[in-house]
Amino acid sequence: MFAASVAVGGAAQAVVAESADGARFDAFLDQAVQHYQLPGIAMGVIEDGKLVYRGTRGELVAGQGAAINDDSLFKIASNTKAMTAAVLARLVQAGKLRWDDPVTKHLPQFRMQDPWVTRNMQVRDLLIHNSGLGLGAGDLMLWPEPNNFDRSDIIAGLAHLKPTGSFRSEYAYDNLMYVVAGEVAAAAGGKPYAQLLREEIFQPLGMQRCQVGAWSPAAVGNIAQPHQRDGKRNVAAERDPPQLTDFPSMAAGGVRCSLNDMLRWMQVLLDPAQAPGWLDATQRRALWTAHMPMPISQRLRDWDNTHFYAYGYGWRLSDMDGQWKVAHTGTLSGMYSSLALLPDRRTGVVILINGEGEDARTALMQAMLKHYTAPAGDVDVLHYAQLIETAAAQRRSAGHVRPALPAARAATVAEFGSKAGVWQDPWFGEVSLCRRDGKLQFASVKSPRMTGQVMRAGERWYVSWQGLGEDADAWLEFSGDAQQPRLQLRAIDPDIDFSYDYPDLEFQRRDDCR
Template structure:
């Protein structure tokens, strides 16, 4: 790939040379803030079990304040998965359920597409991404938020999602089965998932600011707002209502915590003496056992000299410069999180960002961890940012980017003809493709943010979303005839977020426009 990039004459950004001694934490955080123009950030560092650094910068809402501090709540997104795993571990420890229980023991109506998988899927399988479903299958029932899908819709939808691989054969990250895991915990314990998280984690561990389920934003306060980028500006998404509603995907990514809470959570994970009896040795070991092998990507090989990569119960496990690493990331609605532990050193780092911070969290986490795993090689944030930018340039040279489209032209009702009407997908539900706003509108019944204008350029028709970014836009395609007529969506950008699982949709026409 690098040779191809150079052969094409690309001007690749130069990466700064690693420093002879690691930069101070504050310097690294400030580099990340400046280079990536973040609205706000909170970073915490633990060494040998002790909190040694808490650094906060920026604002809860860009341009509006107040400042981010150590008690500001952030969405931790998929770092919630480790808490869901811990709730189940607590129930296993109490004898309420077993990891080997069939899911149908606790949820008799549970169904997967394949009846054999339905019968054999165990509680443990819900946590390790081995179901045979494709990457992010069914995520359009979870995001974009808010939407009108319920947990029962999600459970019912799983029966219609076709596998793309064999059960327990391959790793493919999913979110829906974590929702199922939350429902298994609730059924086994006789309490809602949110109540279990509070009783099994927040209260016994002293995570005093963390929130899940329904809670009062007005009473809690000090809440970071998510942001999206518009050119060089960070635009704050609407603030929470006074009462935040419980939402179906909570077990996959619904917890909010402060940096102080996350540091306390990490201390307990690194040192059992911090919370005697909370989780016994067998269940701690279960959480961090390599249950499902994962591919070792080229970046892990190049940056960390990684030899193994696997998924535990809500955690990614690997080796970094010969040291054991336990980690996860989280991405949700304009917020990014990253948590990494080096258990043998009782050391860890956590990063919370309230903006578009994927590259920022990657570069900053790498710079912070290298201080412990290979200090003689540790670069600063700008060094790792340069490497990421070089990767992006190589993807562009290989054509792995959204194609440049001609200016779009609105498609008229006459051009759509008989394909206008009401369509339905077995798990996503009803959509309409009907006249509106001077053209044709594609509108989802249950996902209000998925509302698009039908346009065309270069002879192809595509959906120009009215509330989503252009990176989520999709080709609209029709095939078949008569009762076999189908409508499908295909991502335009090959690097689209996998949660836009358009490939899993297959709409059939129900009738004419209302």
């Protein structure tokens, strides 16, 4: 055991300090809900180390009447990464590992495509998106969920993913390395990742409602469900079963916490005195050190006057109007989170949304932070919503939209000919392009939700996925010869989510349809 014995109180018992800004924060929250028609949201603010605001709106499930409150659980998605990094920092502090340990010291089976990278990949490299792999490489082993990949599949699959750049030369966001990081923690700590997270983070810090690993939503209750937009309605999608398993991507984005839990997490990060001895100054500094430079977008320059942008251990670091900012976002289908800290002010904001809220979290967080970094500007959520919508209109006018396809129809087995059959990719595994239920379908063995009907548009073929939305649809591109036929997938929509990692797939035909 190396969970510190720290006497702390959970945020659920904390009293909100008096704040003259509560009405303004309420207004911002209402603007976000109304403008973006959100099913539900929770937002909290720590100011100078004190809890000054908690606000919730909407329902756990739209239309069912159960209101979101401070203890409702949300998927925090990639805000999990900071917790994974903190578990590793605790292990370093306890002498169980070092940041510069080779990954193979703890996971001898770890392999990258390049043997030199395999030998030289350190624990710290797993956290800072510098592996040389492309954006979202291998994410189809993680999402869509549920699927049949396990952590050993993911680690084995890394050897087949081709780098797009040199190791440690450039930033490219990566989820798979955080899965590896979770397994390094488990090996060094002698316990499963989920148990370590409970013992090293949740229990000592009093984050009483957070869930990780296998757990029962039916028993825990008060859980916000993800939603998708259906016309003018929010519809619950991918609702929880009574029991959840410890799925492979847990260390990259699998934690659920309440608003109260996240406020407690923020307080401890902003003020070490909240949990004496939990994490020493050396390891706190390591988490928030700029380890990997990141490109600065024009929007960051225009909105925040940003001069530096870098990745720490599980955190994005930047300057905003001359103030130090430490932040991260989280995105899973139908769930969005955002957490931003201004450490020199001991101030932070957290936002949790259970609907399609990418633009909502951006506009709301921006308005909230500007309240502290540039109060004279007097801007609100609608100001940033307008800027986002103008930029989106410009992208559409520049052609960054799903192209209009020729009249499409269902493909037939007869015209598909020898393209039908069983195909194999080295890391994604087996898929079939065969007749199922009277239709020509693409179906993955390892990822059952990657099932869709093969369509023909002009002289081209594409997959129309079942239940994933047309934004994910992909062209089927065939090459090679009769002896070595090849199949690749290409996104139709240029703005497809990067986790649909089609560029890294390269199938070879293995057999006829069975």
